[in-house]
Amino acid sequence: MNPIYTNYFKDPSEYAIYSEFYIYIPILLTVLTFGLETGYFRFSSKYKDVKDKVYSTTFTFLLVTSTLFVLYTTFGYDGIISGLDLSPNKWYVILTGWIVFFDVLCAIPFVRLRNENRSATFVVLKTVNILINVLFNLLLLFVVPKLFPSLPPMGILVIFIANLVASVTTLFLVLRLAGLPSIRISKPLMKELAIYSVPLVISGLAGQVNDLLDRYSIKYLLPESAKPMFQLGIYTSNLKLAIVLTLFTQMFRYAAEPFFFNNVRKEDSAKTYADVFKYFSVFGMIIFLLVTLYIDIFQYLEGANYREGLFIVPVLLLSYYFVGLLYNLQIIFKLHDKTRRTVDVTLAGLILLVVFNIFMVPHFGYQAAAWGRLLSFVFMCVVSYWFGKKIVSIPYDFKNIGFYFVFGLGLFFLSKAIRPENLYLRMAVNTLLFGSYVLVFLYKEKINPVTIAKSLLKWKSK
Incomplete structure (x- = not known):
């Protein structure tokens, strides 16, 4: 999308607002996945007879922590905007929070696909994510304004909306193909995972x-x-x-x-x-x-x-x-x-x-x-x-x-x-x-x- 973005948003300063928010996403993903992607590999190979327990424990833990995070970004955006000196548009913060939420929940199912050597499924899902993201970017940037000329211009908000649609769709698909985990946490296993x-x-x-x-x-x-x-x-x-x-x-x-x-x-x-x-x-x-x-x-x-x-x-x-x-x-x-x-x-x-x-x-x-x-x-x-x-x-x-x-x-x-x-x-x-x-x-x-x-x-x- 870079050729489209840099030609559509002529002013580098406007493009920089989008770039700045996307600086925070990988940091948030790193923190909110808690290193459990690597932990999953380590412990599913260590405890081969209880792989499902590793899967359910890691997924459930991330579900709880990421839910708390997205509630904070949805209702506490004022503090985030003032604390980080961000653009005052609250929707940038709210949508970023939801993008991170769905991407965190995708992490463990994707790791499971890799661990089971289901590379074709992994690649297809990642490709679908990209295609949906690109498709909605193009629709929102070029098609919707022509169909509905009375709508106010959305600017870089388009990027966040397209990303969110792609993230939501990907979560549903990856859970269907990797398997829906049980919502439970094994405390002894979680303790070992945390230490590692x-x-x-x-x-x-x-x-x-x-x-x-x-x-x-x-x-x-x-x-x-x-x-x-x-x-x-x-x-x-x-x-x-x-x-x-x-x-x-x-x-x-x-x-x-x-x-x-x-x-x-x-x-x-x-x-x-x-x-x-x-x-x-x-x-x-x-x-x-x-x-x-x-x-x-x-x-x-x-x-x-x-x-x-x-x-x-x-x-x-x-x-x-x-x-x-x-x-x-x-x-x-x-x-x-x-x-x-x-x-x-x-x-x-x-x-x-x-x-x-x-x-x-x-x-x-x-x-x-x-x-x-x-x-x-x-x-x-x-x-x-x-x-x-x-x-x-x-x-x-x-x-x-x-x-x-x-x-x-x-x-x-x-x-x-x-x-x-x-x-x-x-x-x-x-x-x-x-x-x-x-x-x-x-x-x-x-x-x-x-x-x-x-x-x-x-x-x-x-």
Whole structure:
């Protein structure tokens, strides 16, 4: 929707209001799911004979806590608006509360689908959610105003309404397909879940704040003369051009989490984790090159008024690259019940980011916010590796990982140095650079793409 939003809402300051509210949603989801998604994986593999009890306990707990939350946002919106210095439109707060409520209730049923390896059902439901969201955005933005011209313009309220419709529909569908849990809580099991999951809540919250602090910093650290909401709109729009790497990381996490937990006791698990880490880093760099080398095409995913911030997209992509590496490094803490370490690492990264932003953002604006984000995630990766090697020895292939990383960055800078004026020639050169990265990777790893294609065709026929 980013191309539509940034062309429909011409003023980045208006777009920034929507962006600001959607800063809070992932934070609220992290807090209100209480780390029980990971807890579900851990305890359903630990207590395989009582999986239904784990399902009902986690779902019921979230039902109770999220109900209390949505009642507060529905009737206590005045305090929220004044406390957070938000737009005075109460419906933004109320609808955000209900979106979070339904998304929290979807969390455990979706985890159950992943844990049961029902990936096709999972993907279909996620796709349906997206399609409904997009459909209602388009209807409310373009169709309804023409059918009912006397209605007052809804502005960015459209985004919230469409999201809510999608969230409600998804909850009903996922409960139907994953199974309706019993509404009951096993106190002994809940106690174990809480002990395991509470550190994940703390680290998850710190991680979300770390991930979103760049946007807070732009709003609260920039002087009014620097137009903070305008800069926030520019920044968040260009951040979405880097979302391809986030989607890859999220896709990877969905598939990898049950895989890691199911393979933790195998003898060759350490070698497997090392291979996964290497190949993740390579595909992350491929996506980095895909976006940066073809930025002349990707720029059309946002309106012309927002493209002044394109120069920060490579920095944002690299930050998401290290977010993915961080997940791979920190999975060790979850597998070996050392979730406290995620808290230590994330808080250290958060402190570094706060200090950096306080000193740099007031002077350099959203550019400094992007660099601070990258610095923080690189730092957390280093610290996570240092803690992780004390828990278990993983034979990471840093020699080749480093080569692929440096080689990818080298191709990026080479494209900047060459950069022909003619667009078609520039795209041809960048395509050669992109292809060279893929070919070098296939050659070094002795991967035959023909063999892979045959295997895929064979799998598809089955």
